[in-house]
Amino acid sequence: GYYGTISIGSPPQQFNVVFDTGSADLWVVSSDCRTPNICTNHRQFHTDRSTSYTDKEDESIDVHYGTGHISGRLGLDTVHVAGLTLRDQAVADASTLSRDFIGTPFDGIFGLGLPDLVSSKDFYLPPFYTMIEQRVVSDPVFAMYTREDDGEIDFGGIDTGRYQGDLHYADVQGNKYWAIEMSRWRLAGDKDIGSDAPRTVIVDSGTTLIIVTPTDASLIHSAIPGSVNNGDSTWSVPCDGLDKLQPLVLTIDDQFDLVLQPKDYILQPVGPSSSMCLSGIAGQQLNGNDESWILGDVFLRRFYTVFDVGNKRIGFGASV
Numbered sequence: 001g002y003y004g005t006i007s008i009g010s011p012p013q014q015f016n017v018v019f020d021t022g023s024a025d026l027w028v029v030s031s032d033c034r035t036p037n038i039c040t041n042h043r044q045f046h047t048d049r050s051t052s053y054t055d056k057e058d059e060s061i062d063v064h065y066g067t068g069h070i071s072g073r074l075g076l077d078t079v080h081v082a083g084l085t086l087r088d089q090a091v092a093d094a095s096t097l098s099r100d101f102i103g104t105p106f107d108g109i110f111g112l113g114l115p116d117l118v119s120s121k122d123f124y125l126p127p128f129y130t131m132i133e134q135r136v137v138s139d140p141v142f143a144m145y146t147r148e149d150d151g152e153i154d155f156g157g158i159d160t161g162r163y164q165g166d167l168h169y170a171d172v173q174g175n176k177y178w179a180i181e182m183s184r185w186r187l188a189g190d191k192d193i194g195s196d197a198p199r200t201v202i203v204d205s206g207t208t209l210i211i212v213t214p215t216d217a218s219l220i221h222s223a224i225p226g227s228v229n230n231g232d233s234t235w236s237v238p239c240d241g242l243d244k245l246q247p248l249v250l251t252i253d254d255q256f257d258l259v260l261q262p263k264d265y266i267l268q269p270v271g272p273s274s275s276m277c278l279s280g281i282a283g284q285q286l287n288g289n290d291e292s293w294i295l296g297d298v299f300l301r302r303f304y305t306v307f308d309v310g311n312k313r314i315g316f317g318a319s320v
Contacts (some may be wrong), residue, residue: 001206001297002144002151003106004079008091009050015043017110019144019153020206021178022294022308024117024126025063025081026109027072030093036099042107047092054088061092061119063267066294068100074120079127080156081110083128090124111207112142112307116176128309131155140297140310144205145319146301163304163317172312175256178203181316182293183254185216189246193223200292201250203254203305203314209234209282210265216293217283218246228276235279236270248281258316264302 001018008028015028035041047053057235061314072094079086094108096305111117111126117244118126131137139207143161152159154264158167170180182201184195212220217235221227224245226238245262252258265280280298306315 001083001106002081002146002153002207003235004153006079006110008045008079009047011050011079012049012051013043013045015107015119016044016105017108018106018206019112020201020204021111021112021144022204022206023063023065023109024111024113024115025061025092025119026127027061027063027070027092027094027112028087028106028301029097030072030095032073032093032095032269033096033097034095037169038099038102039238041103042101044107045091046091047073047075047077047161050077056090059120059122063092063119067111068098070094070098071096074124081127081155084131084155086127086136087134088175089127089130090120104131109134112205112245113177114172114175116174128155132309141306143304143306144230144300145304145313146297147203147319148301158306159304162320165318167304167306167317168252169306169308169311169313169315170253170255170257171316173200178307178314179218179292182252183251185248187223187246188259189221189223190248193219193246194249197291202292202306203300204294204296205300208298209280209296210298211286211296212293213284213291213293214283214285217281220281221279224279227279233282233284235281235283236276237266237279238255239266239269239275239277242266252316258299258303260299260302267298 029042031044054076062071073094076088079089144156248260250258267278304317
C-alpha cells in the first residue's frame with residue numbers, strides 16, 4: 001500500500017500510515033507495544049504525552065487484515081492530515097502486532113473503508129467520515145492517484161489534472177467495502193478468454209496485487225505461454241514477449257470497460273538475473289465460496305480513482 005505522514009496528539013507526534021480503502025480503523029504503534037522485536041523499528045505513539053488525548057476506558061480493537069492483525073487500546077485525539085485537523089478522532093495505539101509488520105516502512109494504517117467495517121464494539125467514525133461531519137472538507141469525496149513509487153490522495157475534491165477523458169462511475173454495494181459489480185471480464189484478442197459470470201470487485205488500496213479467484217487466475221495465465229504457478233497464490237511469467245500478450249478488460253455494471261495493458265499487470269523480474277517476471281494477478285479464495293476479486297495497487301496505478309462517499313459510488317479515469 002501507499003503511505004504518507006500524519007500527526008496525532010498535542011503537541012503533534014508524526015507517523016507514516018498506509019491509506020487503506022480496505023479497512024476503516026485508524027491505528028499506530030503504541031509506546032506500550034508488547035511485541036518489541038516488531039515494534040522497535042517503528043515510531044510509537046505516547047498517549048501520555050498528548051494533552052488532547054482521551055482514553056476510552058479500556059475499550060480496545062482487534063483488527064484482522066488479509067495479511068496480519070493488530071490489537072490495541074482505543075482513544076480519541078486530534079489528528080492532522082494533509083493540512084486538515086480532525087478533533088476527537090478515534091485512534092488505536094496498537095500494543096500487539098503480528099510478524100507481518102516486521103520491517104514495514106509505515107507505523108500504522110489510516111482506514112478509508114465504509115462505516116460498517118469499523119472494528120470497535122462501540123461505533124466510532126472512520127477518519128474521512130469525521131472530516132465530513134466536522135466540515136473540514138468541501139465535498140464528501142476523496143480520490144487517489146498512484147504511480148510506481150509515489151502518488152497523492154485528494155481529500156474533499158477531485159484533481160482534474162490527474163486523468164484524461166471522462167470519469168466513469170459505478171454504484172457501491174453494501175456499507176462495508178468499496179465494492180462494485182463487474183459484469184464480466186476477458187482477455188481481449190483473437191480468441192477471447194474470460195467469464196460472463198458476474199463478480200463483486202473490491203477496490204482496495206491496502207492490497208498490492210489484483211486478487212482473482214484461483215480458477216480465474218489459472219484461466220488468465222493459461223493465455224500466457226511459459227507461465228508458472230508459484231504455489232503461494234502468485235504466478236510468474238516470462239519477461240520477454242509482453243507485446244504479444246492480451247489486454248485484460250473488466251466490464252463494470254454493464255456500462256463501461258476498464259482496460260489493463262500487459263505492461264500494467266506484469267511486474268518486475270523475480271530476481272536480478274531472472275528471465276521470469278512476477279504477474280500482478282494472483283489467485284486466492286477470499287471467503288469460503290466467495291467469487292470476489294480485489295483490485296489492488298496494480299490496478300490503481302492505471303486509474304485515477306474517486307471514492308464518492310456522498311453518492312456511494314466509485315469513479316474511474318485513465319491516469320496521466
